[in-house]
Amino acid sequence: RPLVGVLALQGDVREHAAALESGGARVLPVRRPEELARVDGLVVPGGESTTMSRLLEVFELLDPLRERLAAGMPAYGSCAGMILLAERVLDGRADQRQLGGLDVVVRRNAFGRQVDSFEAELDFAGVDGGPVKAVFIRAPWVESVAEGVDVLATVPDTPGAGDAAGRIVAVRQGRVLATAFHPELTGDPRVHRRFVDLVREAA
Ligand code: GLN
Numbered sequence: 001r002p003l004v005g006v007l008a009l010q011g012d013v014r015e016h017a018a019a020l021e022s023g024g025a026r027v028l029p030v031r032r033p034e035e036l037a038r039v040d041g042l043v044v045p046g047g048e049s050t051t052m053s054r055l056l057e058v059f060e061l062l063d064p065l066r067e068r069l070a071a072g073m074p075a076y077g078s079c080a081g082m083i084l085l086a087e088r089v090l091d092g093r094a095d096q097r098q099l100g101g102l103d104v105v106v107r108r109n110a111f112g113r114q115v116d117s118f119e120a121e122l123d124f125a126g127v128d129g130g131p132v133k134a135v136f137i138r139a140p141w142v143e144s145v146a147e148g149v150d151v152l153a154t155v156p157d158t159p160g161a162g163d164a165a166g167r168i169v170a171v172r173q174g175r176v177l178a179t180a181f182h183p184e185l186t187g188d189p190r191v192h193r194r195f196v197d198l199v200r201e202a203a
Pocket of ligand 1: 046048049080109139140
């Protein structure tokens with residue numbers, strides 16, 4: 001079983017750890033460069049991207065993490081994690097730092113301009129067994145993707161979706177996966193299992 005890290009500076013670390021274990025991985029919380037060096041892949045959890053960005057600098061993880069991503073380490077970011085992995089952020093804070101690895105533009109708090117949270121059932125490319133329940137909490141969405149980025153899910157045009165209908169909320173570029181929502185909160189391990197498969201393929 002691959003050893004998957006969960007960046008454990010802030011955010012919903014325990015929920016990701018549980019989902020990864022159900023998805024077939026061994027899990028290591030990552031707070032130090034030595035821990036980062038040991039993992040086969042990393043989850044960047046949901047939480048608050050500006051806080052996580054600051055803590056990445058305080059814990060001296062920003063550069064080591066950028067290096068591992070540049071070297072092809074598999075990564076999965078949910079919500080704030082998606083924001084951190086994106087190359088560019090709209091409506092971010094001026095001092096917010098990016099890890100990079102995902103060639104997309106995200107808009108921070110995109111749903112939050114209308115509602116704080118929103119739920120939908122999504123078709124998720126590469127995840128079998130029916131729609132995935134998506135919980136969005138002050139979530140970003142993806143405004144645009146570069147060539148080479150696969151769109152895996154968009155918001156369905158349902159009542160209540162409003163402006164969000166059709167927006168991109170799950171993407172993959174090579175071994176980097178990201179969702180604007182939180183599969184770690186719904187007890188459905190399929191998205192995490194998909195990520196563990198990517199880690200296994202890379203190993
Ligand atoms: N709004 C948060 C941010 O900007 C993300 C919210 C979340 O991860 N649930 O980082």
